[in-house]
Amino acid sequence: MTAYDDxxxxxxxxxxxxxxxxxxxxxxxxxxxxxxGAVRAEQLSLLAELQHQRTTDPRVADWLxxxxxxxxxxxxxxxxxxxxxxxxxxxxxxxxPSALVAELAAHESTxxxxxxxxxxxxxxxxxxxxxxxxxxxxxxxxxxxxLPGQSRWDALADLYxxxxxxxxxxxxxxxxxxxxxxxxxxxxxxxxPDDAFQRQRIERPAQETFVRAVTTAFGFDPKFGRLDTxxxxxxxxxxxxxxxxxxxxxxxxxxxxGSTMHECGHGLYEQGTEPEHFxxxxxxxxxxxxxxxxxxxxxxxVGRSAAFxxxxxxxxxxxxxAACDGFDAARVFRTANRVQPSLIRVEADEATxxxxxxxxxELEQALIDGQLGTANLPGEWNRLxxxxxxxxxxxxxxxCLQDVxxxxxxxxxxxxxxxxxxxxxxxxxxxxxxLGGLDxxxxxxxxxxxxxxxxxxxxxxxxxHSPAELCQLVTGAPLxxxxxxxxxxxxxxxxYRLPA
Ligand code: ZN
Numbered sequence: 422m423t424a425y426d427d428x429x430x431x432x433x434x435x436x437x438x439x440x441x442x443x444x445x446x447x448x449x450x451x452x453x454x455x456x457x458g459a460v461r462a463e464q465l466s467l468l469a470e471l472q473h474q475r476t477t478d479p480r481v482a483d484w485l486x487x488x489x490x491x492x493x494x495x496x497x498x499x500x501x502x503x504x505x506x507x508x509x510x511x512x513x514x515x516x517x518p519s520a521l522v523a524e525l526a527a528h529e530s531t532x533x534x535x536x537x538x539x540x541x542x543x544x545x546x547x548x549x550x551x552x553x554x555x556x557x558x559x560x561x562x563x564x565x566x567x568l569p570g571q572s573r574w575d576a577l578a579d580l581y582x583x584x585x586x587x588x589x590x591x592x593x594x595x596x597x598x599x600x601x602x603x604x605x606x607x608x609x610x611x612x613x614p615d616d617a618f619q620r621q622r623i624e625r626p627a628q629e630t631f632v633r634a635v636t637t638a639f640g641f642d643p644k645f646g647r648l649d650t651x652x653x654x655x656x657x658x659x660x661x662x663x664x665x666x667x668x669x670x671x672x673x674x675x676x677x678x679g680s681t682m683h684e685c686g687h688g689l690y691e692q693g694t695e696p697e698h699f700x701x702x703x704x705x706x707x708x709x710x711x712x713x714x715x716x717x718x719x720x721x722x723v724g725r726s727a728a729f730x731x732x733x734x735x736x737x738x739x740x741x742x743a744a745c746d747g748f749d750a751a752r753v754f755r756t757a758n759r760v761q762p763s764l765i766r767v768e769a770d771e772a773t774x775x776x777x778x779x780x781x782x783e784l785e786q787a788l789i790d791g792q793l794g795t796a797n798l799p800g801e802w803n804r805l806x807x808x809x810x811x812x813x814x815x816x817x818x819x820x821c822l823q824d825v826x827x828x829x830x831x832x833x834x835x836x837x838x839x840x841x842x843x844x845x846x847x848x849x850x851x852x853x854x855x856l857g858g859l860d861x862x863x864x865x866x867x868x869x870x871x872x873x874x875x876x877x878x879x880x881x882x883x884x885x886h887s888p889a890e891l892c893q894l895v896t897g898a899p900l901x902x903x904x905x906x907x908x909x910x911x912x913x914x915x916x917y918r919l920p921a
Contacts, residue, residue, distance in 0.1 A: 424487035425500060431484070432507060433700035435475035437660075442468040444659040450651045451666060466526060473522060476514045485511060499703060502885045506702030513580070516565045525558055529830045536828035543818040545799055552795045552827060556788050559832050563789065574789045578833030581709045582840060584887050587786055590836050593843065594779055597902040598809065604772055604909060605762060605811075611917025614755035618675065621744040625669045631740035632667065632681040635733070639719060640872045641665070641685050642692055654680040656687035656716075661699065663691045674741060675757050679720055686719030687712060689872060693880025703883035709834065711879065711888050713841020714848055718875070721771055721842075722849040722908070723868070727915075728860035730754040758916040762810045764819040772909055775842060776809040781824070781835040789832055844892060846905035848879070851896040 442465055449461055488494050488504045495501050532551040539548035563573035566580075575586045636648060646663035654667045665688050667681040690706055698704030706712045723729050727750075734750035760770045766777035784801060787793035793801060802821040803814040814820040826834055852874055853859045862870050878895045892900045914921065 423493075424484045424491065425494065425504070428481065428484035428488060428507065429503070429701060431475065431478065431481065435472050436700040438468050438472040438475065440658065440660045442472070443657050447657050447659055447664045447666075450653075450655070451649050462530060469526065473514065473519070476511065477519075481507075481511055482515075498885075499698075502883075503701045503703055506884045509583075510702075513566065517562065518565070521558070521561060521565065525562065525830055528554060528558055529828070532828040532830075533825065536822070536825065540818055540822040543816050543822070545817040545822060548822065548828070549795050549798075552798075555827065555830060556795065559789060559830060560791075562830075572790070574786045574833055577789065578836065581834050581837050582888060583708055584889055585710070585836070585840070590782065593900070593902055594775075594782065594836075594839070597775065597839075597843075597906070598779055600902075600906050601772060601776055601909075602809065604906075604913065605760065607919060608760050608772070608913060608917050611919045614759045614916060615752075616756055616759060618744075618748050618753050618756045619673045621674070621741075622672050623674050623741055623744045625671075627741055627744075628669050628674050628677050631674065631737060632678050634736055634740065635678065635724075636665070636681060636685045636688075638736075638866060639682070639685050639689065639723075639868050641688050645692055646688055648681070654684050656684040656691070658691040661696065663688045674744070675753075679724065679757075682724040683716045683720040686716035689719065689875070690715040690880050693872075693876040694883055695881050698883055701883075703885055705883050707882070707884045707886070707891060708888045709837035710840030710844060711891065713837055714844030715875065715879070717841050717845040718849055722845060722859075723863060723871070725754075725757050725771070726860065726863060726912075727751070727754045728863040730757070731864045732866045755916050758912060760913065760917075762812050764806070764812055764814060765823055771842075772913060773810060775839045778835050778839045780805040780809055781826075782839075784821075785827070785832050785835065840888075840900070843900055843902055843905050844888075846908045847892065847896045847898070847900065848875070849908070850904045851878075 445461060445465055445468070449458075453461060485504065485508055488500070489508070493500070494504055528551075532548075532555050535551045536548050539545060559577065560573055563576045567573060567576035572587065578585050578587070633648060637643075641648075641663075645661055646665065648665045648667065650668060651666035652668065656663065656665050658664075665681070665684040667677060667684055669677045690712060694704045694706070696704075730750040730753055734745075734753070737753070738745045758770070760772045762773050762776075763769055766774065769777055780802065783805060784793065784798065787801075788795070788798070799817050799821050806812055806814050806820070826832075849859065852871055856862060856870055856874060859871065862868070879891065882891065886894060889899065892898075913919075
């Protein structure tokens with residue numbers, strides 16, 4: 422056995438612990454009876470502790486040093502990439518003192534429960550002391566992680582999107598915000614699509630067979646995954662086994678379809694990684710921004726396109742029956758692309774979604790840098806919603822208490838949603854060029870060609886390249902907001918029948 426083999430086997434076992442914890446979390450969100458909560462929290466905490474012990478085991482440092490000194494490592498690109506990423510993960514994990522890791526885990530659990538109560542009672546003051554403590558702990562975490570000259574926010578954001586900084590994001594977001602606000606204003610001059618199809622009441626079993634048929638057509642492999650329901654849609658990989666969760670209401674089948682296509686996009690990325698690299702960085706997704714690009718590409722560029730609806734309409738008629746009477750593909754395509762500035766991020770349309778993200782990006786930087794106190798958060802939140810989205814926030818429940826992220830300690834995470842939208846548009850444009858027109862494929866129900874292209878270009882590389890390198894390799898250009906804006910202009914121009 423070489424040091425590389427020892428290291429690989431050891432960290433594979435840490436990965437197995439992580440995926441076991443993921444299965445317990447999946448169960449908690451879908452199947453677990455309420456009474457099991459306290460013991461489940463103990464089980465998850467024990468697994469997290471064991472995984473952290475394995476990752477920070479002193480032998481890992483020795484094996485890493487041996488691998489880095491071994492010429493065979495550099496001679497083998499797969500080994501070199503794995504060792505590079507293992508080093509990055511190890512440095513991170515060992516920089517955080519275990520007392521801080523434990524306190525963060527405990528406070529995340531307390532703050533998340535406190536947030537849920539405060540949100541249901543619309544009582545920000547109840548949550549404020551918990552958020553205060555969370556900000557302090559995140560500042561301490563950032564101080565442990567950051568490199569000389571690196572800001573606290575950048576150190577946190579790098580956990581989710583390697584290489585991304587607030588300065589780079591400001592360059593992307595500044596012009597994007599102005600153009601999105603201008604686009605939103607122009608749409609008010611167009612002809613507004615109707616929402617009658619969304620208000621059709623449809624039995625849940627019919628909705629379910631319909632959305633399942635779409636995931637099958639997209640190529641989600643049920644031999645290595647499942648589709649279930651949960652309150653909040655999500656996707657998790659619990660081994661060689663990808664769990665998608667979606668939601669159904671009594672009406673609005675477009676919401677169920679959108680959520681399902683979104684999670685299916687995440688699932689196709691997970692299923693597209695190379696089995697031979699399981700348990701190593703080359704078998705893992707590269708970043709949250711790239712992950713989100715895959716979900717948004719299938720949800721929006723495929724599933725909200727006119728070509729998709731031309732293919733999908735007979736399928737909808739077959740499964741949804743009388744609910745489709747009096748409608749057609751063109752009308753439902755327009756309904757699926759309605760733009761309406763709203764208060765809630767997760768319900769936002771494609772043209773306003775990123776404005777929600779930008780509000781959070783501004784505010785969390787100010788919180789972490791200490792420029793904004795938590796007492797002033799609701800006021801600043803409401804002010805930015807007026808400025809960016811033109812909406813009046815009536816209460817904190819629909820305002821700064823709407824998202825779980827900050828209560829779970831996820832600072833530096835929100836921008837990955839917008840990065841996902843930008844990457845998705847740039848990848849979709851590259852696929853369109855490489856495959857000779859996506860629309861012709863989608864309207865024939867050929868999703869395989871696109872899925873295999875994404876797999877070759879993105880999924881199978883795992884963490885071999887940084888997100889920035891990957892973007893350059895796949896699209897021939899660095900990340901830019903131009904493809905996203907061009908896509909929105911083109912599609913929404915046709916939906917709203919704006920003069921060209
Ligand atoms: Zn997502």
